[in-house]
Amino acid sequence: MNVTPTITQFCHQTWQLNAQVQLTQVADDKCYIVTDKTPFHPVSHIWPDHPADKGSITINGCSHDVIDCLVGAVELTSNTLYVDEAIPVKRDQEGWVFVVVHVVEAEKAVVCAGDSVELTVNKAYQQALSRGHSAGHLALLALNKILTVHGYWRKDAERKDPLGHYDFNNYAQETSTVSENHCLDTYRLGKTLRKRGLNSADVITDLDKIENLINQQVNEWLANGSAVIMQCDGECLTDSRYWRCDLSRDESVVIPCGGTHVDSLTEITKIIITLREVEANYIEMQTDVN
Template sequence: MGLPDTDTIVTYPAGDLRAEARVLAVAPHGDRLAVITDRTSVHPVDAAWPDQPADAGVLRLGAREYAIRDAVVAATDGGELHVGALPVRPGTEGWSFLVAHLLDADADVHEGDEVELEADAATRRALSIGHTACHAASLALNRALAGRWSKAAREDALGSPDFDGIAIASSQIQPSASVDRYRLNKSLRRAGFDATGLADGLGELAASVDATLAEWVGADARVRIERVGDDLTDRRTWVCELPHASARIPCGGTHVDSLGELGAVRVSFTVEDDGGTPVLEMTTRAAASA
C-alpha cells in the first residue's frame, strides 16, 4: 500500500456533493474497509473538534455502489496509517492528513481505482442547517450574557465577551439542531463571569437569544465559507454578513448559504450538575425542513 504524502483535497466546503477521485490506499479498519482517495466531497468527522457527524453517502465504482458507513480523518508520516485516533495534531509538519471513507469489509475496491463519491443531499442539508444555527445562536448567547462580565474578556466575532468560546465544554451538531454545553466553573468566575441567578432566569435568557436570532434570520444574513486552500487541513472560516457587522468564526463544517434558510430558530436552556460544577446546556432548533 502506497500511502499519500499530501493531504486529501476536499470539495465539500464549496458545497459540492459529488467528486471524481482516484483510490490512493485501502486498509482494513476494524470490521470496515478504510478507502483513501486523492479528493472527496464527503465531510468527515473532524479529528480536533468532532462536533459535526460525517456525511452519509456512496462510493461508486463502475456499476457497483457501496454505502459509506462513516468518514473519519486519518494521518500518516509515510509509515503506519492512523485512522480516527490520530497521534499528532492535524497540520503537524511531516504528516499527511486524509479522509478515510469506511465501507463494508467485503467492498471490492482497490488502490488505483477511479471512483465517484457522492454525499447524501438531505443529510448534508440537515447538518448544515444545524451547524449554521449553532454558530448564530452562540453569537446571540454571547450578546445576551454580555452584562454578566465584570472584567474585560476575550471578544467574539461581534465584539461581545466570548462566553461561548471561553466556557464551551462540548458541541454536538444534529439534523437542524445543536446542543452546546458550558461549564460554569471557578475558572469562569475568576475570569469575571457572574452566574448568580442564571438558573432562575433561563426563560428570559432564551427570549433574549431568540429575539436576536429572529432579527438576523429576518435579515436573511448571507453565509459563506472562506478558505486559504483546498487541502483537508487548510484553514476555513465561517463568514456571516449580519446587520451592521460581519461575523467570522473558524470552522471546518458545512453550512447553508443564508440565515433565512433556517426558518424560525429557537433555543432552550437547562442547568445541570456535573460533579459539583453547574453546566449550562443550550439546545438550538431550526424550523427549516431539511
C-alpha cells in the same frame, strides 16, 4: 502510489464527484478508502462536534454504503495509514499527509489504488447538519451578546468574540454536538468563570429572560437573510476554514470552523433556542431549526 493530501469539496456545495483511489487498508472487517478528492465531510478526531457525512461510493459499477467518514494521517515513508484516534501526529507534521478516510464493509468492497470511483454524499442529511451548525453559531453569538449587553459581567473579560462581546461561549463551553437541524451546547459556570467576572447566579436565575432575548436576537438576524460564505485558506483538509456572515449592517462575523454550513440564512426559516439548568453550575443551550 504517492499519497497526497485529500482535496476537500464539502465547503463548496458539492455532493457528487469522480475521484481516484490513492490507498486502501483493511482492518476489523472494514475497508478504509482514501481518494485524491472528496465531497464527504469527516468527523474530526480532535473536536468531534460535527458528524460524518453519509452517502455511497461506487466501485466498478457497484454502489456501497459509506458507513463512516474519518480523518486519517499517512506516514509517507512507509505509506502507513493511521485513522481517527490512532493518529500519532499533529497536522502539518513533516513527512505526513492528512486525508479523508471513507469506511465501507470490507467483504463488500474490492478496490485498489489507482481505481476510479464515484463518491456521492447524502445531500439532504448534509444540509440538515449544515442548518444545525449554522444555527448553533448564531445562538452562541446571541448568547454572548445578551450576557454582555444586559450586564451579566461585572468586569472586563479578556476574551472577546467576533462582535466584540465577552466570549462566554469560549470560556464556558464544555461540549458541542451538531445533529440534523439541531445543536446542543453545554456550559460550566464554575469558580474560574465567576472570578473572571460572570455573575453566574444571576444567569441561572434569569435563564427564561435570557432565553427570550436570545431568541429575539437570533430571529432578527435571520430576517436579514444574509449570505453565508465559507472562506478556505486552501483546498486540503488541514487548511483553515472560516464561517463568514454579515448578520446586520454593523455586525460582520468571521469564525474559524471546519464544518459544513448553509449558503444563506434564508435557508433557515426560524430558530428556537432553549436554555436549561441540567445540574449545579451547568446549563445547556439547545438550538433547533424549525
